[in-house]
Amino acid sequence: xxxxxxxxxxxxxxxxxxxxxxxxxxxxxxxxxxxxxxxxxxxxxxxxxxxxxxxxxxxxxxxxxxxxxxxxxxxxxxxxxxxxxxxxxxxxxxxxxxxxxxxxxxxxxxxxxxxxxxxxxxxxxxx
Numbered sequence: 001x002x003x004x005x006x007x008x009x010x011x012x013x014x015x016x017x018x019x020x021x022x023x024x025x026x027x028x029x030x031x032x033x034x035x036x037x038x039x040x041x042x043x044x045x046x047x048x049x050x051x052x053x054x055x056x057x058x059x060x061x062x063x064x065x066x067x068x069x070x071x072x073x074x075x076x077x078x079x080x081x082x083x084x085x086x087x088x089x090x091x092x093x094x095x096x097x098x099x100x101x102x103x104x105x106x107x108x109x110x111x112x113x114x115x116x117x118x119x120x121x122x123x124x125x126x127x
Contacts, residue, residue, distance in 0.1 A: 031070035
């Protein structure tokens with residue numbers, strides 16, 4: 001699959017079950033808010049999170065559409081998480097805020113500021 005071949009199961013979703021892998025190979029699943037635009041899928045986290053540390057060690061992740069609490073609603077797709085910066089990170093931020101106004105437009109940024117976290121953005125590309 002290429003960057004523009006994002007499976008349609010993600011297009012109208014707000015949350016995915018995002019699975020990263022520990023160094024010993026054990027999976028860690030987390031529900032994550034997403035934004036999808038033009039066949040591209042974006043997520044946000046913070047630099048110090050366990051999820052970000054696991055991605056730095058192994059950028060191959062699994063994603064499945066899910067409920068807000070992480071109950072899978074579709075099949076799992078193997079993806080590569082690419083850390084974004086510059087214009088790409090700003091685009092991801094705008095899209096995520098537009099999709100999740102209260103959660104990512106107010107709550108998450110406020111929490112990140114209070115806890116002094118560095119917000120980071122990823123694009124997920126099917127492999």
